[in-house]
Amino acid sequence: MGGVTPSQTVGPFFDFGLEIAGGEMVASPGADGRHLVVRGSLRDGAGDPVGDALVEIWQANAAGRYRHPADDRGIPLDDGCDGFGRVATSSDGRFTIQTVMPGRVPGPEPGQWQAPHLLISVLARGLLQRLATRMYFPDETANDQDPVLALIPLDRRGTLIARRLDAETLAFDIVLQGPGETVFFDV
């Protein structure tokens, strides 16, 4: 076929095309597990809010099962948890998702486990390719053994760990550029 179709920016005018009702509900109120609200923010290299971005979430359910045919490990699905979310940032660069704490999933090597995490795609005007990152959870001892976090220089790992605001609420600040720049991955 002669190669992959190239990426282009999502541009500033996507929301009438990509918005989905209930896109912030990665897991619905009836889902199993510990329910959480993640309050996110997105800032650029000048520290200004990025008010025209699209943020997509992908995660396992509370039992650590992905709703996808490649996850055929026999762990039960949860009808309350699609594991997919899609939200546009507001003009002040903020977004909110409702979800449950995902279970642990296997790492790249046999017998290895990853710490609970969310996969995040950031798309925006000014980004010609999707940026891929992850959100990890605070106070999670499994983070110390996570095989992906282990690939990140110690002084930057913290950019992927959410802050706890209260028992049910976490904050996750994404910085596209400059001091405190979030770690992004080449996947």
Next chain:
Amino acid sequence: MTTPNQASPVTAFPRPEPGTHPPNDSPGYRSTALRHPKEPLIVIPHTLSELTGPVYPYGRMDVADSDLTRQHPGEPLGERVIVEGRVVDEDGRPLRQTLVEIWQANAAGRYTHRIDQHPAPLDPNFSGAGRTVTDDEGRYRFVTIRPGAYPWKNHHNAWRPAHIHFSLFGTNFLTRLITQMYFPGDPLLPLDPLFNAIPDERARRRLIADFSLDVTQPEWALGFNFDIVLRGSNATPMER
């Protein structure tokens, strides 16, 4: 842990050839200046997290709506076009039942978006967004209106070539693609910093649809073919 640790093995998804995707640091496109990460991306292995991803139907999405000329009581203004093609992986295998979402400006080059300031008319009979799902051969088809070019403020007298935005998920998190389809022969293409940010000229050409007399419907609409190739595993192609 009593749960099984490993899912069935999935062949690795190789990174696209260098030059395929435009770098986020592309100075010709002014908005990249403060938005591209300056730290190097960290290469990570593909775990079950990356080898899975949202699968259609995503419960909360509306039903497919692939005829953008029939979303309102009246007919939209402009040149009716059919855009169809196949969604395949790098080995040519069709991606079945995969979601394809599009959005675009109207014939006058205006988006139905609250922040579009271009002083061109809105069309009450055209919203400019559609969704469909590929069939068992990976085919999709939209009926729409040829979008107009429009000015933007990237540089003096900057105009975007006519384009349709495409969004696809494909097989998993790795295959996520957002792109733009362009029309053949557009004189604005050589001037466009987004299109030309793609380093490899052959890759760039993959974003230009082909005019197709086969797709064209007599007395009704011009047809264009736009095939989309998503990342694939490097396994031996299976028989279809």
